[in-house]
Amino acid sequence: MGVTIYDLAREAGVGIGTVSRCLNNHPNVSAQTRTKVLSVAKLLNYQPHAHAQRLASKKSNTISTIIPFFTNYFFVEILQGVQDRALELGYDLILYGVNNPAQAEYYLRRSLQGGHVDGVMYFSMKFPENYITKFEEIGLPVVLVDTFHEKFDSIRVKNKEGAMLATRHLLQLGHRGIAMINASLDTLPAKDRLEGFRAALEEFDVPFSAERVFTATNGKQDGFNREAGYHSMKNLLQASGGLQSISAIFIASDVQAIGALDAAREMGVRVPDDIAIVSFDDIELAEHSQLTTMRQPMHEMGTLALDKLFARTKDPKAQPTLTEFMPELIIRQTCGANDASTHSFSSSTRIELEE
Amino acid sequence: MGVTIYDLAREAGVGIGTVSRCLNNHPNVSAQTRTKVLSVAKLLNYQPHAHAQRLASKKSNTISTIIPFFTNYFFVEILQGVQDRALELGYDLILYGVNNPAQAEYYLRRSLQGGHVDGVMYFSMKFPENYITKFEEIGLPVVLVDTFHEKFDSIRVKNKEGAMLATRHLLQLGHRGIAMINASLDTLPAKDRLEGFRAALEEFDVPFSAERVFTATNGKQDGFNREAGYHSMKNLLQASGGLQSISAIFIASDVQAIGALDAAREMGVRVPDDIAIVSFDDIELAEHSQLTTMRQPMHEMGTLALDKLFARTKDPKAQPTLTEFMPELIIRQTCGANDASTHSFSSSTRIELEE
DNA sequence: TTGAAAGCGCTAACAG
DNA sequence: CTGTTAGCGCTTTCAA
Numbered sequence: 001m002g003v004t005i006y007d008l009a010r011e012a013g014v015g016i017g018t019v020s021r022c023l024n025n026h027p028n029v030s031a032q033t034r035t036k037v038l039s040v041a042k043l044l045n046y047q048p049h050a051h052a053q054r055l056a057s058k059k060s061n062t063i064s065t066i067i068p069f070f071t072n073y074f075f076v077e078i079l080q081g082v083q084d085r086a087l088e089l090g091y092d093l094i095l096y097g098v099n100n101p102a103q104a105e106y107y108l109r110r111s112l113q114g115g116h117v118d119g120v121m122y123f124s125m126k127f128p129e130n131y132i133t134k135f136e137e138i139g140l141p142v143v144l145v146d147t148f149h150e151k152f153d154s155i156r157v158k159n160k161e162g163a164m165l166a167t168r169h170l171l172q173l174g175h176r177g178i179a180m181i182n183a184s185l186d187t188l189p190a191k192d193r194l195e196g197f198r199a200a201l202e203e204f205d206v207p208f209s210a211e212r213v214f215t216a217t218n219g220k221q222d223g224f225n226r227e228a229g230y231h232s233m234k235n236l237l238q239a240s241g242g243l244q245s246i247s248a249i250f251i252a253s254d255v256q257a258i259g260a261l262d263a264a265r266e267m268g269v270r271v272p273d274d275i276a277i278v279s280f281d282d283i284e285l286a287e288h289s290q291l292t293t294m295r296q297p298m299h300e301m302g303t304l305a306l307d308k309l310f311a312r313t314k315d316p317k318a319q320p321t322l323t324e325f326m327p328e329l330i331i332r333q334t335c336g337a338n339d340a341s342t343h344s345f346s347s348s349t350r351i352e353l354e355e
Numbered sequence: 356m357g358v359t360i361y362d363l364a365r366e367a368g369v370g371i372g373t374v375s376r377c378l379n380n381h382p383n384v385s386a387q388t389r390t391k392v393l394s395v396a397k398l399l400n401y402q403p404h405a406h407a408q409r410l411a412s413k414k415s416n417t418i419s420t421i422i423p424f425f426t427n428y429f430f431v432e433i434l435q436g437v438q439d440r441a442l443e444l445g446y447d448l449i450l451y452g453v454n455n456p457a458q459a460e461y462y463l464r465r466s467l468q469g470g471h472v473d474g475v476m477y478f479s480m481k482f483p484e485n486y487i488t489k490f491e492e493i494g495l496p497v498v499l500v501d502t503f504h505e506k507f508d509s510i511r512v513k514n515k516e517g518a519m520l521a522t523r524h525l526l527q528l529g530h531r532g533i534a535m536i537n538a539s540l541d542t543l544p545a546k547d548r549l550e551g552f553r554a555a556l557e558e559f560d561v562p563f564s565a566e567r568v569f570t571a572t573n574g575k576q577d578g579f580n581r582e583a584g585y586h587s588m589k590n591l592l593q594a595s596g597g598l599q600s601i602s603a604i605f606i607a608s609d610v611q612a613i614g615a616l617d618a619a620r621e622m623g624v625r626v627p628d629d630i631a632i633v634s635f636d637d638i639e640l641a642e643h644s645q646l647t648t649m650r651q652p653m654h655e656m657g658t659l660a661l662d663k664l665f666a667r668t669k670d671p672k673a674q675p676t677l678t679e680f681m682p683e684l685i686i687r688q689t690c691g692a693n694d695a696s697t698h699s700f701s702s703s704t705r706i707e708l709e710e
Numbered sequence: 711t712t713g714a715a716a717g718c719g720c721t722a723a724c725a726g
Numbered sequence: 727c728t729g730t731t732a733g734c735g736c737t738t739t740c741a742a
Contacts, residue, residue, distance in 0.1 A: 002719085005720070024721085048720075049718085051719085052718070
């Protein structure tokens, strides 16, 4: 069934070592034998056995991506970047979608399996401490995307600063009754964005009130989804005080904002007339919903993640790196600042931080 | 660096064969040695080497998914189904996102590589004829999703019938000037949906006019995306006649419809008052945009696809199967049939984003 | 029930 | 430049 290098060797009248050299473009082969072997290989439609190669060479050319709810479009857009670079570099991408914390550990364990993958990309979740040393011992590269740990290469967005920009924008438009719709504080981005929200309020001497932070607790999910946004918005609008005291909301992600818009529409609340909204991410659909939002360079984050992983396989001992992107305020309709003269307050500069 | 079965064998004082048997739950081992070996394995934190297993057992427990533009949410939702089942069955999922036809063949070739994967899931695209025999010869299982070939197991939706239902709905609402926004006819779904559109018109004795079928030709993509929908809608609205003669549109997918809504809003055209819309897919966001659309059971299609692949590895000689789902009309706001709405959303107008 | 040994298909070191 | 040989870590006979 399978053509092996032994077949090629016999057919071409050479040894298997030579065949291997020809196939792998090793230097020390005469042009003549190379042509010969290659033509025989084509003739017999030879296909190398992936796992034999991997066993012998100790390289899998595969990386795993561990992603919470990859149905969240934020991840899809990052994945597209990863995928594009993976194609160039000849990597296979294993997709591990996580639906609860236990699953994340399962996939981590699976990735740890001897030689299974050459590296792991871990998204948005807090990396479990008890796995840190395991990865260090094995020497399996890890890149963290949208989250952080000092032991590993990390890529993320300046969430706190972004949240400040977003909230500040609302404040500058004159709003003072500002609420926040957030996701689970178990995730780093949610925590940082809350901090930024708070810091911006303080800047403007607006007292922070925990009662104005709404987080939908829909089961085990992290809250970065449309439903959670929908429910948070309902809660917000029904809260005592409600629209009396609140005129603007900072929402932790676009998908949540989309859900929030649905809730608002249902309850006859107009955006931005009755309530202004700024969110975070700038997924493709943000434009459709005319969301004013903080843009993250998702595609670039994806390609960079793979580059970092690749670099680390080359130099495992290097210091962990951290790349932080500054999100950019994209003004559309939901914030109520229609004058299109100002399109952005900050440029998405990229900041390299070596530790 | 890696703990092997030799280490376990030495430590437990048995042979490697016995170790292997214990690890794989083979019957013929004494309970005593099994416990012993297993405890040693735990102690040494043994992790089997994936590729050695795969080389020896000739099974990879991996399948590849070849998907056009997987950023299209339709695929994301199917993938979620595939992923859920893959977890249960212990399969790894390789993600191959295709951006042009040549890439599809590349990934097909890659999947064909000896033992690389146990099966291939091929989405929505026409399966290249010259690869049919290659897969048959190798005996590598293929499942087609959202496309069809008699040689392979296929899963799809009754596109023609679905398109007829959609168009008929518009006709029954009294519309006669009905246009269609379609995607590239290189894809089976687009072809079938056009056929259904046409057939429904004929039923009602409405003459079909090719000029009323709009397909945006944005480069190499298949047209099932938001931008294509946007441009098609612009073309439609600017076409001679335009709104004079057209009062309703059947759009080949939700993502295109979302783009079309953007174009309509931009040009001050109200949906459904000025023009009614019915689309296809019922992705999660269809509800957000209140699209009347044809629902496809995407998650179920995903799990079924993996089941079929699994079944085929068990019985490679079985006749190829075809499973067809009948799409279901979901009535929301864009078609203008508000009274019949199946959802509890208020019939108030869309979010007010116009300036 | 168990140990020993023969591969799985390939890479890479080592002689020639 | 090329053939031979020894693994890579595991599964699976085949005897014992």
